[in-house]
Amino acid sequence: MAQSDTVDRILDAAEELFADRGFSETSLRMITSKAKVNLAAVNYHFGSKNALIHAVFARFLTPFSATLENAFDDLEARCDGEPPTLNQTLWALTESAVRMPQRNEKGISIFMRLLGLAYTQSQGHLRKFLEQEYSQPFSRFMRLLKEATPQLSSVDRYWRIQFMLGATAFTMSSSDALRDILQNKLGVETTVQEIAARLVPFLAAGMQADDAMLVPPAHKSSVA
């Protein structure tokens, strides 16, 4: 009761502050005062700030990676030997993300923004932690992508996967701000699910673009 309350309050506050401001821009004092918890509690329960960062990620990444494995299991079972298509694979991923139980209404966008920060703010320890902790579902996703795009060379596929990651992490990480802008400019409401629904076709199309065009087009030519 006492422990888990404090621990969870710290995790909640840290999660939100990290997502808002980044890791090194968020101090332990901000976290503990937002969580209404004593400063020393962080080091007592987690050991260090870096370990707290890891715990924040583990709290949502561990159940998510389990959900994702199940989704991949289902998908491969349904496909019965045939490799799943690119669209199926991408949808399995996004549906797993969207279906994760949310702690609050901002849940999924915090989730996404943290993932984006993890890749972006080159915190060596975090990268190492994520790699050795969650390599399995990641590798599996990569394998599915590979089987779904046999026409691509390894190098092309590698870069296009980075492009997908970037579009996803970036968009999701600032989806709140972007949604607000859209609301103000065009008077349109948008849910995270709708953003995902727009993102997936974009990614799939990019992933499957003709890879012939490795030099700038001659000046007149254009995409039909």
Place this chain on the structure above:
Amino acid sequence: MAQSDTVDRILDAAEELFADRGFSETSLRMITSKAKVNLAAVNYHFGSKNALIHAVFARFLTPFSATLENAFDDLEARCDGEPPTLNQTLWALTESAVRMPQRNEKGISIFMRLLGLAYTQSQGHLRKFLEQEYSQPFSRFMRLLKEATPQLSSVDRYWRIQFMLGATAFTMSSSDALRDILQNKLGVETTVQEIAARLVPFLAAGMQADDAMLVPPAHKSSVA
């Protein structure tokens, strides 16, 4: 002589360190010791750390935005009234970036990584600075995108532009790391030009994807 030497040495060191480690993770003491310059020189010549960050961006962004305006002028002149195509617009942008005179061999990737960080590390002051300093070429680019994709609804176009920005900023902001990984895994060397050459077709294809697919594929729809 004395002044410009110190100023440039500071800018060079800051540029490289910022690109390597981010802004708040880079201290003035790291910068001045790398530049072999006294600590106080930064505040003397630039006024503050934030002003130094602005100066680093201004040094390459000002000539770049001039180059870009010229490229857009040329493009629109060549098209003679017709709106430039999406590919032409994207290539005008990337070629302007790639052709910028480089200070050293890492020039362009530092340039790219800094731009990525600018979007990613939500440093309020930087964003404000860039917006009010370089809004013109940015707006022009947006207008060209709009004219090149008349088939898209405003909302679709809005989100796809965010996807493009994300893929670009994210990839560029970690292009060094990604290049290293690729080098180790597949033993392939990659230049920034080649990354750009892979990125543009990806973006163009995503931008022009069929926008029909706004729900997951049929089998077993799960988002209730």
Place this chain on the structure above:
DNA sequence: TTGCCGCTCAAACGTATGTTTCAAACAGAC
């Protein structure tokens, strides 16, 4: 030469950070 001004330098300042300490409060078992 003298005086001045732009610049550099070592040192210090005030503040904020992550972490540690140790006493007090607490809970549950006996």
Place this chain on the structure above:
DNA sequence: GTCTGTTTGAAACATACGTTTGAGCGGCAA
């Protein structure tokens, strides 16, 4: 109630940061 191990609390610690200070240097005009 007493003991025991766990959790909290206020305070301090050492360190790093951005910034400021004031003395000193060097070239150059008068």
